[in-house]
Amino acid sequence: MSKGVQTARRISNQQRDELHLKKTRKAIADLVGAKPNEAVFGQNSTSIMFSVERT
Helix, strand or coil, X not given: CCHHHHHHHHHHHHHHHHHHHHXXXXXXXXHXXXXXXXXXXXEXXXXXXXXXXXX
């Protein structure tokens, strides 16, 4: 496999991951009732801080 194909796949995977993250953030923002452009902060059960933003 050529380096160009490997680079294209890596970029494609990164774009896919970013899209999944965007959809996940939107779903969480919808779940907690965030308004457009409102940031929501909280902690999960492991006390790791998270934030979501609905845009």
